[in-house]
Amino acid sequence: GDDESVVDQGTSSDENAASGDTVTIGFSGPAADHGWLGAINSGAQAAADSFADVDLKVAEGTNDASAQIAAVETFINDGVDAIVLLPTDGAALTEVAIKAMEAGIPVINVDREFSSPFAARATILGDNYGMGVSAGHYICEQVGDNPDAVVAEIAGIDSLPLTQDRSQGFADALADCDLEVSARVAADFTVAGGEAAASQLLSANPQIDALWNHDDDQGVGVLAAIESAGRDEFIMMGGAGSKNAMDIIKADDSVLKATVIYPSTQAADGVALARLIAQGKTMSDLITPSVPNRIVLDAPVVTKDNVDQFYDLAFES
Amino acid sequence: MSEQTTPGGAVAAPTPPPTPTEPTPAKESGIRRLLSGSVGRNLGLVVALLLIVAVGAITSPDNFATWSNTLVILRQASIVGVISIGMTFVIISGGIDLSVGSVMGLASVVATIDVAQDLASATHWTVMVLFALLVGVAAGLINGIVIAYGNVVAFMATLAMLVSARGLAEIVAERRTLIVGDRGFVGFFREDFLGVDVLIWIFILVAAAGWILLNRTTFGRRTVAIGGNREASRLAGINVKRHTVWLYVLAGLCAGIAGVMILGRTTAGTSTHGQLLELDAIAAVVVGGTLLIGGRGTIVGTVLGVLIFQTLTNVFVQNNLDSSVQAVAKGVIIVVAVLLQQRFAKPAGRSS
Amino acid sequence: MSEQTTPGGAVAAPTPPPTPTEPTPAKESGIRRLLSGSVGRNLGLVVALLLIVAVGAITSPDNFATWSNTLVILRQASIVGVISIGMTFVIISGGIDLSVGSVMGLASVVATIDVAQDLASATHWTVMVLFALLVGVAAGLINGIVIAYGNVVAFMATLAMLVSARGLAEIVAERRTLIVGDRGFVGFFREDFLGVDVLIWIFILVAAAGWILLNRTTFGRRTVAIGGNREASRLAGINVKRHTVWLYVLAGLCAGIAGVMILGRTTAGTSTHGQLLELDAIAAVVVGGTLLIGGRGTIVGTVLGVLIFQTLTNVFVQNNLDSSVQAVAKGVIIVVAVLLQQRFAKPAGRSS
Amino acid sequence: MTKAFAGVRALKGVDLDIRPGEVHCILGQNGAGKSTLIKTLAGVHRPDEGEIVWQGETVTIADPQAAIDLGIATMYQELDVVDGLTIAENVFLGHELASGGFTRRSEAAKLTKELLKRLGHGSLSPNTEVGRLSAANKQIVSMARALSHDIKLIVMDEPSAVLDSEEVKNLFSVVRELTRAGIAVVYITHRLEEIREIGDRITVLKDGRSTAVGLEVADTPTAELIRLMTGREVANVFPPAEPVADDAPVVLDVEGLALEGVFSGVTFSVRAGEIVGLAGLVGSGRSEILETVYGARKSTAGSVAVGGKRLGRGSVSAAVTAGVGLSPEERKSQGLVLDEPIFVNVTLSTFGRFAKGGFLDTRAERSAAREQIEALELRPPDPDRPAVTLSGGNQQKILLARWLVHGTKVLLLDEPTRGVDVGARAEIYALIRRLAAAGNAIVIVSSEIEEVLGLADTVLVVADGKVLTTVPAAQIDEHGVLDLVMKGAAA
Numbered sequence A: 001g002d003d004e005s006v007v008d009q010g011t012s013s014d015e016n017a018a019s020g021d022t023v024t025i026g027f028s029g030p031a032a033d034h035g036w037l038g039a040i041n042s043g044a045q046a047a048a049d050s051f052a053d054v055d056l057k058v059a060e061g062t063n064d065a066s067a068q069i070a071a072v073e074t075f076i077n078d079g080v081d082a083i084v085l086l087p088t089d090g091a092a093l094t095e096v097a098i099k100a101m102e103a104g105i106p107v108i109n110v111d112r113e114f115s116s117p118f119a120a121r122a123t124i125l126g127d128n129y130g131m132g133v134s135a136g137h138y139i140c141e142q143v144g145d146n147p148d149a150v151v152a153e154i155a156g157i158d159s160l161p162l163t164q165d166r167s168q169g170f171a172d173a174l175a176d177c178d179l180e181v182s183a184r185v186a187a188d189f190t191v192a193g194g195e196a197a198a199s200q201l202l203s204a205n206p207q208i209d210a211l212w213n214h215d216d217d218q219g220v221g222v223l224a225a226i227e228s229a230g231r232d233e234f235i236m237m238g239g240a241g242s243k244n245a246m247d248i249i250k251a252d253d254s255v256l257k258a259t260v261i262y263p264s265t266q267a268a269d270g271v272a273l274a275r276l277i278a279q280g281k282t283m284s285d286l287i288t289p290s291v292p293n294r295i296v297l298d299a300p301v302v303t304k305d306n307v308d309q310f311y312d313l314a315f316e317s
Numbered sequence B, C: 001m002s003e004q005t006t007p008g009g010a011v012a013a014p015t016p017p018p019t020p021t022e023p024t025p026a027k028e029s030g031i032r033r034l035l036s037g038s039v040g041r042n043l044g045l046v047v048a049l050l051l052i053v054a055v056g057a058i059t060s061p062d063n064f065a066t067w068s069n070t071l072v073i074l075r076q077a078s079i080v081g082v083i084s085i086g087m088t089f090v091i092i093s094g095g096i097d098l099s100v101g102s103v104m105g106l107a108s109v110v111a112t113i114d115v116a117q118d119l120a121s122a123t124h125w126t127v128m129v130l131f132a133l134l135v136g137v138a139a140g141l142i143n144g145i146v147i148a149y150g151n152v153v154a155f156m157a158t159l160a161m162l163v164s165a166r167g168l169a170e171i172v173a174e175r176r177t178l179i180v181g182d183r184g185f186v187g188f189f190r191e192d193f194l195g196v197d198v199l200i201w202i203f204i205l206v207a208a209a210g211w212i213l214l215n216r217t218t219f220g221r222r223t224v225a226i227g228g229n230r231e232a233s234r235l236a237g238i239n240v241k242r243h244t245v246w247l248y249v250l251a252g253l254c255a256g257i258a259g260v261m262i263l264g265r266t267t268a269g270t271s272t273h274g275q276l277l278e279l280d281a282i283a284a285v286v287v288g289g290t291l292l293i294g295g296r297g298t299i300v301g302t303v304l305g306v307l308i309f310q311t312l313t314n315v316f317v318q319n320n321l322d323s324s325v326q327a328v329a330k331g332v333i334i335v336v337a338v339l340l341q342q343r344f345a346k347p348a349g350r351s352s
Numbered sequence D: 001m002t003k004a005f006a007g008v009r010a011l012k013g014v015d016l017d018i019r020p021g022e023v024h025c026i027l028g029q030n031g032a033g034k035s036t037l038i039k040t041l042a043g044v045h046r047p048d049e050g051e052i053v054w055q056g057e058t059v060t061i062a063d064p065q066a067a068i069d070l071g072i073a074t075m076y077q078e079l080d081v082v083d084g085l086t087i088a089e090n091v092f093l094g095h096e097l098a099s100g101g102f103t104r105r106s107e108a109a110k111l112t113k114e115l116l117k118r119l120g121h122g123s124l125s126p127n128t129e130v131g132r133l134s135a136a137n138k139q140i141v142s143m144a145r146a147l148s149h150d151i152k153l154i155v156m157d158e159p160s161a162v163l164d165s166e167e168v169k170n171l172f173s174v175v176r177e178l179t180r181a182g183i184a185v186v187y188i189t190h191r192l193e194e195i196r197e198i199g200d201r202i203t204v205l206k207d208g209r210s211t212a213v214g215l216e217v218a219d220t221p222t223a224e225l226i227r228l229m230t231g232r233e234v235a236n237v238f239p240p241a242e243p244v245a246d247d248a249p250v251v252l253d254v255e256g257l258a259l260e261g262v263f264s265g266v267t268f269s270v271r272a273g274e275i276v277g278l279a280g281l282v283g284s285g286r287s288e289i290l291e292t293v294y295g296a297r298k299s300t301a302g303s304v305a306v307g308g309k310r311l312g313r314g315s316v317s318a319a320v321t322a323g324v325g326l327s328p329e330e331r332k333s334q335g336l337v338l339d340e341p342i343f344v345n346v347t348l349s350t351f352g353r354f355a356k357g358g359f360l361d362t363r364a365e366r367s368a369a370r371e372q373i374e375a376l377e378l379r380p381p382d383p384d385r386p387a388v389t390l391s392g393g394n395q396q397k398i399l400l401a402r403w404l405v406h407g408t409k410v411l412l413l414d415e416p417t418r419g420v421d422v423g424a425r426a427e428i429y430a431l432i433r434r435l436a437a438a439g440n441a442i443v444i445v446s447s448e449i450e451e452v453l454g455l456a457d458t459v460l461v462v463a464d465g466k467v468l469t470t471v472p473a474a475q476i477d478e479h480g481v482l483d484l485v486m487k488g489a490a491a
């Protein structure tokens, strides 16, 4: 109506907090074989538990696109009210997401984007490219004045598009200050993999100025390798933002000086959004009376100066 | 031929022996033979499958025993199923193929590179299928030649192919996920026939072809003979090396078909397709009663093995089981399934 | 023993046969025998390793051939090395253990749960070691019993353990990475002795113990016997089932030791430790000349196999090679290494 | 020392008593249950009924170790040695000389050496890997192992099957030595003449029953034994040779064939209808000659021609296509796909011929197999029976049937009667003769010189990888062959 104030559109935060019709939400993600993904899973579960009116169904985590499709198909069959999907590969899950949407089930796409805009009602993403850019900028700030600085990079699983995005952002940002990555290895997001990759990298490069490690979980291993090699001539930056990494940054007694956040709360956000959408509610602080289609989360840099501010966002690695 | 060698005059005893020398246990033999044959072996599997289905139907009465859920299970089973059919032949012959998962990934990638997609859009989408199948056959050919003529043990040769094919797929795809553009292709796999998806039909066809190939052709006979006794087969004049090459080509071809199927299912080719699929396939084949040392195995058993694993996963999802608990349960169930299968297959002959 | 059956007066032939019945090809036999024995087998591996080292030294002259880089390689080799020693025994006996990687992960997790860490800080950090070893032994015991007494084929039994142990590790760790708090523990593994890390010493000790166990004890001889001819071993009065159990316990124990080592190396326990390590270990053992069908194998070969793979990876990294290209190259090199090893081991006997 | 024993299944009531210091022979057709009986004594099988009385006490022999502990050592019919271990390790397998788990290797080697010397094989090194030994020498190792125990009874299951006559003599002197020391020997064989030489008493098994227990060898004529075993009369003689027609064409022509390190300069030819026998000691390389002619091993020199056409080197398929068939030495490991039915084994070389467009015609295969089963009197006459369930003689017939279905010009027979009982043996001899009469060129290898001489038209004496002479069978006798061999080996 005309007399309604612009700011009063949609549901209010009180209305949102109140219990509505119980909704069943299906959640499917990759195998929780990694701290961040573990945090994603437990985040989703915790979010669901915090709502009395959400019944969360969790499919077996899998890195096999086909198996994940089967999980989504099962959700469709079971007639869930919404699906939160963190695809093992965005493009590969697009078909089945479209199928769900066509069956009238809203799909909330988390972290790895589908290849079609019709596949999701809402998309919530971490910013992988932005993560690389943040990391690159930070390293430019720290060592940019040295044109010969040796910058090393320990990536995650190289065959994942998200790794490519991070590395691209990192390279682009470094190019701004005329630096480039002179040594790069890929690990596998695991502690042991990080340790192995790092010890090889350190051995091959006797002098490093800055090192970006994509992931704090494998960072545990990377740090172990650095300590055991007794190296401290460089600064290191992490990624994702684990509690362990933040503790170390706070203590400021190792090479790890910063990390870039890649929120592990995305799936929890997804569950919250799915509930709103399924119950016909909206995001109370936004004026527009419907849940946005696309939310890209921030990738802030955490240093010892601002670590307290981000500490609660950290995940238990 | 030797028709002139009739049992004529020269034979020793004028009076043939009154009883056969072999003590034939007359009675039970009928049922026993049935039980100990492939039927009995598979009976154990059917029981295992029915148990799982029963658990599913009881714990999730509304959603499990529906036609659409059955289709979900079958669709999921179809890809690993096709791979398992090829694997069955290789394992019956006494070999193993660890590379099928990677080869499937490579096939999916090669079929969706720009060249292939451009060609496909200029002509027909079956060009993409052709690319995938060629990749499978080529990989199988290399495996087969290295194993048969290079005398490299199959485990190592195909492990090497696993690693290489995965790397090659990453290089070819430039680590991107390649999206299938051709709507004809995507449309074809979205269709169904008599209410059953194209994917499932492909599995049915491959399984049927595999059954005929194994049980009704000289190819199958050679496969079983080589697996049963390689040296005897060689001395009987079978070209064991050449046949071995064909076996790995067959496994590669199946991986290629699976590559097409995963493309149809996901509409995207990536080097991550098929990771660890080889273990699923081997597990299905072995649970299906095929001996890892070769010489014995059935297609029906393999199909049942595949269905058991997929149904199990489905029951888990239906019951919203934590994935870690699922893993523990799965391990226990594998052992129980093998024990069950043995129990039913046991009556026959000598155990080792 | 048979002291009364001395080769006394009654000795058989009054005229012993003039020459041995074996036509010993007098001349070459010396070198041949050497080459075809374990030495020759390993010669091929040494050549392969030297080739890789040469490539490393040429392509990366400054960093590769240094003591510290050697330590990097050895440190890296030590964990998979310890696992491979246990695997060697299992494979020589004709079995296989796919679960070692998972069990190692589980051991690392159990050793770092709160209970263990609290106990350790209350007493001594070796309590954590004890926890890890116990987990390994327990898993091995289950494997062994299921295989030996349940007659479940080793591939399936240990595949089931692989899946279950991984799931259990996730449950125990609650999917977190458990950081080792005890500085004594971490400090111990940071130390070196004579300039060589504790980790590497552990590998050396385990390898040496493995060599003695395999070559100088009844346990080792019986392992070879069971792998070479299971039935004959049984007829010779060996308790094959019990011995089989001990073999898997040994493999589990090695996985437990490796679990401690990865804790020392990464200072954190997680369920992801040891993923796919079983394949690396099997590859090293097989490249090292141990027959997958059992009955033959050497510890030295296994150690060389492990070193070959680790040196290879190191050379790749030294050259900053793209990981996909690494994978392709690795596959090719595996095949070449096996072929090379065969070439040197070939002279003996009939080929199949 | 008495044992009485009655079981079911393969054994349906068997009595056997053994006295110290005697050689007790067990006779019976293939599949009569001899091996099963001795495996019961060895603790491999457990009797379902009946009892074993050992030195006056009823005992249960639960496992092989229990038998060994009682003082019963067994040499099994299937070679029971481990290829990957050395001779010494094989001898002491299961009862290693060890202190605290560590093997005492030099002591084991020394004792092994003594045992080998005692067995007339002092030249074998205890540290040789057993996989490198010939079948005969493996048998020696098996024997040494039996003697390494503190035994009162030693059971030998067809020890002479893989031995040549020299080795058999050797074996007998060891047996005599043992009996002198009061040790009982149970001796199983299909070679009846051996019983005459060393046997004291005989037990005959037929279809799992003992038809005669403890007959004195001296009082029992051979014909009687054969009747007890087979239930019929067998004229255990070689069928009369028909002279080869002078104008018979040469079918197989072997020219200067060599396999490096094993044999060289082997030249002979076989005419249609002719049987050529290779005589020689075990390990002289006869099997290798056959396998190389067949293409199963790749010759390093020389040529093989069939009907004037040269065969490709190292190609079995070329040989089979040209009409050459091999019945290999080791039935089980080289000849049969044991788990498959009889008919599959019979048509293993020919199933492609019955197939239409790659599709098998199992009905045609079965009927072809059945034809041969009837012609060869294979028992049981059921083409669907797995080959593994047949007795040795019948398994041997499957191999012959395979080539009969195929229709060969050249048949290479390696030890065609090894482990085959008297009755079946006579049938196989007759069959070989008939095949020759039908125009096949046949090459036969046998460790029994008598067999070679009895069957062959022409004999090649082989020693140390060389053909010493080629003579018509009529012009040489067993003694002559052995003389030649000894001289050849000494040379």
Ligand SMILES: Nc1ncnc2c1ncn2[C@@H]1O[C@H](COP(=O)(O)OP(=O)(O)OP(=O)(O)O)[C@@H](O)[C@H]1O
Pocket (backbone or CB within 6 Å): B021, B022, B023, B349, B350, D010, D028, D029, D030, D031, D032, D033, D034, D035, D036, D037, D077, D388, D389, D390, D391, D392, D393, D419, D421
């Ligand atoms: N493991 C087994 N499973 C099934 N049948 C068996 C087994 N072992 C032996 N038999 C059967 O038991 C019967 C007796 O076999 P056994 O080996 O004792 O005969 P044998 O007298 O030693 O013959 P041969 O002279 O050929 O050695 C045969 O019919 C055989 O097929």
Ligand SMILES: Nc1ncnc2c1ncn2[C@@H]1O[C@H](COP(=O)(O)OP(=O)(O)OP(=O)(O)O)[C@@H](O)[C@H]1O
Pocket (backbone or CB within 6 Å): C022, C023, C348, C349, C350, D131, D132, D133, D134, D135, D136, D162, D262, D280, D281, D282, D283, D284, D285, D286, D287, D288, D329, D447
């Ligand atoms: N696998 C092998 N490795 C090494 N040497 C071998 C092997 N097989 C056979 N030989 C050798 O080849 C020679 C010929 O052996 P073989 O036993 O085949 O002769 P044979 O005359 O056929 O005797 P038999 O009566 O045992 O069949 C022997 O010196 C033997 O030791």
Ligand SMILES: [Mg+2]
Pocket (backbone or CB within 6 Å): D034, D035, D036, D077, D157
């Ligand atoms: Mg027998």
Ligand SMILES: [Mg+2]
Pocket (backbone or CB within 6 Å): D286, D287, D288, D329, D414
């Ligand atoms: Mg021979």
